[in-house]
Amino acid sequence: MxxxxxxxxxxxxxxxxxxxxxxxxxxxxxxxxxxxxxxxxxxxxxxxxxxxxxxxxxxxxxxxxxxxMKGRMPSAEHRQIAWLAQEMRISRAEARQRINxxxxxxxxxxxxxxxxxxxxxxxxxxxxxxxxxxxxxxxxxxxxxxxxxxxxxxxxxxxxxxxxxxxxxKIRVDDLNKLPNRLRAMLGVDDPYTDEDRARKRSLKIGAQGPDGMSRLSGVVTPSFAAVLKRLQADHARPGGLLEEGADDQRNPEQRFHDAVEAAVNGGFQPGGDLQPARGTTSVVTVAHIADVAALAGVSLPDGKDFVLPGSGKAVSDAGVRISISQAVQQMVDRNSFLQVLGNEGQTLYFGRSRRLGTLPQYLALLGEEGGSSAPGVGTPGAMCDVHHVQSWSSGGGTDLDNLTLVDPGTHRKIDDARCDENAWWTLRPDEVPAILGTDEGDGGSGECEPASTNRVVWVAPKGKEGNRKAESNEDPDTFDSPGRWLRRKAREKRAGGHSGWQWRDGTGSRWVVG
Structure with a gap:
């Protein structure tokens, strides 16, 4: 041929x-x-x-x-979809995607x-x-x-x-579903919905029993309820969850989630209840910039306006659900309440709670500073992550906040703590990059802008087919506006002279300008 x-x-x-x-x-x-x-x-x-x-x-x-074929196709889009599906013997869903x-x-x-x-x-x-x-x-x-x-x-x-x-x-196709959050944050577009709008839409319905005795559960839940449900899923709907130790779990993810919700309703998913949270808390972490906290007391800080978080007054659960601070505070009055205050570099200045904690504050502080897994190419929320030593414990790395990072379990298993295997992932602190990779942490060895600048840890990918290795970072859309990453990005832009190459809405809201 x-x-x-x-x-x-x-x-x-x-x-x-x-x-x-x-x-x-x-x-x-x-x-x-x-x-x-x-x-x-x-x-x-x-x-x-x-x-x-x-x-x-x-x-x-x-x-x-x-x-x-537009000259032969109907003019209305829905008719174009029907025409293409008929002519090519494909589903309407496939035809719609091709036309989109x-x-x-x-x-x-x-x-x-x-x-x-x-x-x-x-x-x-x-x-x-x-x-x-x-x-x-x-x-x-x-x-x-x-x-x-x-x-x-x-x-x-x-x-x-x-x-x-x-x-x-740099990200998985499914993670593009979270792209709207990143675009709104990047362009300064406010969330168009209020807590009242969401409250009006909330609903939950259980249908009539079918011939097999099963009922369909459907509805639309508020962000605060979704945060609790996703945390429940992370804690008790993993393989083996709620089963005896060593049991062979043949359930699919939806069945495991069903069993976790059933157990939570029966046993009470709250501290002190029969079904204890895996990390000891069901709380939503409220993250605020120091300028926001100062504003509550009527104090204006220098440079405060330079580090405004997208969607100020936002709380993010460790399962990656966004809710307003007002709604979070109202819901959490009778539960464990946390406040994390971040500085201009995205570092934790204060983390407080009404009760004494052990290592839980470090985990919760990482939520505000990183939002989710710091590993490149994944969008795993914090509730489903392991806490990893950037410099391994065996090589002298301490269990200190600046040496810890959130990592999804799949990537965690592929890390070489000894930094000897070039076919495995390595994790470095930004100050270690020049000595180990011979490049500045800000360009990842490729001349590209800010791969490592918005993360507390630099990831070194396994050796590729070309035999080279370079520093990488997580570009997950859902953590683009995570408070800690956002503040570190803004601090880097300020140090570089205020020009980031991104496009932002100006103060009048009437046009788009270079930031």
Whole structure:
């Protein structure tokens, strides 16, 4: 089977050459399907990754096809979805996803469309052409951007294009569901919903029993209730949770969560109840900047306005749920109450509680300073993390707050505490990077901006195929506005002269400017 000839430097392929390439593509897919099973596991894994890369690139074909066929398709979007599903014998969900990516991946602008409808993202398209992400990721990004002010979608798409394109190969596709939180924080867009709005929407309903005696539970819960439920899930819905020691747990995640909720309702998920929290607390940690605390006393601090947290007056649970401070305080009056105060560098200045604690304050302080796992490429909330010594205990690292970090269990198992195995993860304090990697902690050895600057720990990835190692950081959208990381980022920008390269809304709220 020959490869279509491509004349060097003579422009794009002709129609006949493209059609020949498509025919060969289809024929090759048949050959691969019929013979893939002969591959050994290692070869199968590498081959499958190559196939996945090609599959992601096809999102560009989806967008180009839909644009080409617009003259034959119905004008209404919902009818376009039905048409594409019918013509290609695919589900409506798949058809909807393919149509959703068109605006982001289009190469050319519609000359007859208004300028404020141009939502193309060429840098994101480049990532798709490289096989980094596919239609599923682009669809999630499209949804996140559309949740921002509708009148400015075109301008925001241009401003956010490079930032999002730089982000997509650093996080998991599912974590793009949390992108709206990052974008609102980055652009200074306030949460459009109030506690009263959420209270009006709350509901919980148990349906009638079915023929098998089971009932469907459905509803919409408040952030404060979600925080408690997610903490319950983290503590008691893990494999083996609520079972006897050593029992073989055959339950799926949903079944484990069901059993945990049932046990909590029966036994009481609270300190002193029959079902004790795994870390001894169900409390939501209230995190505040020192300037916010001073403002309560009517005192204005120097530089206080330079370090305003996004969504000031916010509390974040260790399961990653955001609730307002007013709601958190009201709910936690009769429970264990915590207050963490952060300084301009995102460090803990004060952590207090009405009762004496052991090591729990260190864990809770890490929540405010890191928000979740500090490991690159994961979005695990703090409640599901282990506490890890950045410099191992055996090599002299103390159990001090500045030598501790939150790490998801999956990554924790892959860390080499001795820092000898180059095929494993290493963790370093920022001041150790020059001596060990020979680079500044701020550029990660790659010349890129701020990989390590918003983390208390620098991660060194396992040696890649190219044989090089570099410092990395966690870019999870859900912890972008975590108070500690936010303050460290702002402090770094201030030291660098106040220019971060990010785009921010100005004080009037009427336009977008470079921060």
């Amino acid at each position: 020959s490869t279509p000839s491509v004349p060097n430097g003579s422009g794009p392929l002709s129609t006949s050459q493209v059609l020949d390439a498509v025919a060969q593509f289809e024929a090759l897919s048949t050959v691969i399907v019929e013979n893939f099973e002969v591959l050994a596991p290692d070869h199968a894994h590498d081959a499958y990754k190559s196939i996945e890369k090609a599959r992601k690139r096809l999102a560009v074909i989806d967008a180009t096809y839909v644009e080409t 990516v068109v605006g982001r991946l289009s190469r050319n602008v519609d000359p007859f469309a208004p300028a404020n409808e141009d939502v193309r993202m060429p840098n994101l398209r480049q990532k798709v052409e490289e096989g980094v992400v596919g239609a599923d990721a682009v669809s999630k990004i499209d949804k996140a951007v559309r949740e921002l002010p509708a009148t400015e979608h075109a301008q925001l798409s241009r401003l956010l294009d490079k930032h999002i394109a730089d982000l997509v190969d």
